[in-house]
Amino acid sequence: MELLRDIFLILHLIGLAAILGGFLEQWSSSKRAISTVMVWGARAQILTGLALVGLIYANDGEPDNTKIAVKLVIALAIVGVAEANKKKDSPPAVAWWMVGLLTLVNIAVAVIWR
Secondary structure (H helix, E strand, O other): OHHHHHHHHHHHHHHHHHHHHHHHHOOOOOOOOOOHHHHHHHHHHHHHHHHHHHHHHHOOOOOOHHHHHHHHHHHHHHHHHHHHHOOOOOOOHHHHHHHHHHHHHHHHHHHHOO
């Protein structure tokens, strides 16, 4: 079961890298867009995050449900904004910023909330 958790954690971090990498890559660009990689990273974050929580319950653990709910709401917001703007050549700047900043907020919640 530990190996399965490690696999899902690695996939979760790859999803994070896809979102944040796409955001940071475009930081200095004059034309910013929500890339397909960012959208798939956001989708992967939700799926692997839910799998990780499921594995905690499968091992008779008890995750912090409030923290998980907050992270899920933020992740759903990221996916919603990314999905709504992925096909636009020039999405509103606020959409690009929301994806990046909400990703950073979700990282902060994961690391700081104990």
